[in-house]
Amino acid sequence: MRVSSKAHYGLRMMTELAKAYGGGPMSLAEVARVEGLPLAYLEQLAGALRRGGLVESTRGVHGGYVLKRPPAEISVLDVVALVDGEVAPVECVAHGYETGSCMREGECASRPLWQRLKQSIDSVLSATTLEELVADHSLVDAFAPEPEPRTADAAPATPTEHEVINV
Amino acid sequence: MRVSSKAHYGLRMMTELAKAYGGGPMSLAEVARVEGLPLAYLEQLAGALRRGGLVESTRGVHGGYVLKRPPAEISVLDVVALVDGEVAPVECVAHGYETGSCMREGECASRPLWQRLKQSIDSVLSATTLEELVADHSLVDAFAPEPEPRTADAAPATPTEHEVINV
DNA sequence: TACAATCCTGACCGTGACAGTCGGAATTTC
DNA sequence: GAAATTCCGACTGTCACGGTCAGGATTGTA
Numbered sequence: 001m002r003v004s005s006k007a008h009y010g011l012r013m014m015t016e017l018a019k020a021y022g023g024g025p026m027s028l029a030e031v032a033r034v035e036g037l038p039l040a041y042l043e044q045l046a047g048a049l050r051r052g053g054l055v056e057s058t059r060g061v062h063g064g065y066v067l068k069r070p071p072a073e074i075s076v077l078d079v080v081a082l083v084d085g086e087v088a089p090v091e092c093v094a095h096g097y098e099t100g101s102c103m104r105e106g107e108c109a110s111r112p113l114w115q116r117l118k119q120s121i122d123s124v125l126s127a128t129t130l131e132e133l134v135a136d137h138s139l140v141d142a143f144a145p146e147p148e149p150r151t152a153d154a155a156p157a158t159p160t161e162h163e164v165i166n167v
Numbered sequence: 168m169r170v171s172s173k174a175h176y177g178l179r180m181m182t183e184l185a186k187a188y189g190g191g192p193m194s195l196a197e198v199a200r201v202e203g204l205p206l207a208y209l210e211q212l213a214g215a216l217r218r219g220g221l222v223e224s225t226r227g228v229h230g231g232y233v234l235k236r237p238p239a240e241i242s243v244l245d246v247v248a249l250v251d252g253e254v255a256p257v258e259c260v261a262h263g264y265e266t267g268s269c270m271r272e273g274e275c276a277s278r279p280l281w282q283r284l285k286q287s288i289d290s291v292l293s294a295t296t297l298e299e300l301v302a303d304h305s306l307v308d309a310f311a312p313e314p315e316p317r318t319a320d321a322a323p324a325t326p327t328e329h330e331v332i333n334v
Numbered sequence: 335t336a337c338a339a340t341c342c343t344g345a346c347c348g349t350g351a352c353a354g355t356c357g358g359a360a361t362t363t364c
Numbered sequence: 365g366a367a368a369t370t371c372c373g374a375c376t377g378t379c380a381c382g383g384t385c386a387g388g389a390t391t392g393t394a
Contacts, residue, residue, distance in 0.1 A: 001168070001170065001247075001254040001256065001288065002255070002257065003168065003256040003257050004380095004381070005381085005382075011277060025340095027339080028340080028341080038383065040384060040385075041382070041383055043341075044343095044383090046341085047341090047342070050342095057342085058340085058341085058390095059342085059389075059391055059392095060341080060390055060391025060392050061338070061339045061391060062339080062340085062391085063339075063340045063341065063390085063391070064340075064341085076280060088168070089168065089170040109182055109300045109301065110175075110178060110179075110182075110300060113291075113295050116295075120287045120288065120291045121168065121284065121287065123287070124280075124283050125284065128280050128283075171351095171352070172353075173352075194370090195369085195370080196369080205353085205355080207354070207356075208353070208355085210370075210371075211353095211354090213370085213371095214370090214372080217370095224369090225361095225370080226360075226361045226362055226369055226370045226371080227362025227363050227368070227369055227370080228362060229362085229364095229369085230361085230362070230363090230368075230369045230370065232370090
């Protein structure tokens, strides 16, 4: 139940491109420098994002990458799905699943659960756009130098935010 | 973004124990037979569940495992967390995370997102108990001998179930 | 025209987690 | 004592992940 750092890197790259949106293309070398990520690795991820239609590339001296759609129209899910493959907690709720290939299908007690889980994850990830990410970021820069010290030691669970699921 | 089959196995085992709840202990050999899982592997998982306080074991000829709490009071999250380790999409939102060990902390644009995601996952997983799992299951057994033949060829996605998220 | 900056591709590789096995010890019942 | 069980540690094979490398293709600039 982890987000791969591949996806994480992809997201950071896309965030940079989102910041640069409107201007000229941004080179991977620049992204790698700013974010402190290995260039050669970014090239792979960028390829996936391009093939997926999220970015456009131009070669040559002042080349680089540009978002194909405005940041507000690219969700985190779009990015993660492209670099990481489809997000599905278990094979039988994946997109291309063929009925019957699991056996246990009739007796499987937990499939509805996994479907709920996938729904929930998809919902959260598709509700956040690149625009919001860069917006949050500048916000964090502006305010909140310290992240609000808790009174007592932090409680492990946070049942107070249960309604967060109704996005 | 997958549930390991470790967690899946653990859940299947716990479901069996939930069915057997109220009677005597159930042996792993029995679980392995019924669920078609490798015994030696189950032993590892059972150990984790026992150390985590979810089950109780008795050795010897009629020994086996028993749930320590009624199925209605054990959530899927309890099980997954024990066999799989804490469920956190990314390190910096994990339970034992120490502030400052990430660097990028100030500039990190996506941490709130991961926190939302974790919340969402936790919420779904802790909302389902073992009791519900076995209940769903018997329901499936009782009705629906055939999984309702679709009229046309099955549609790949199921956008009709979007409201499934509001559980 | 040469060169430098880019994208682009495929191959390669080390490490670690996962899934699973094995052998044997300890405990209990019959 | 024998059989059924839990318990434990060590071992292993496979595979995805994270990352590197070498080189080719394309394009702007001097």
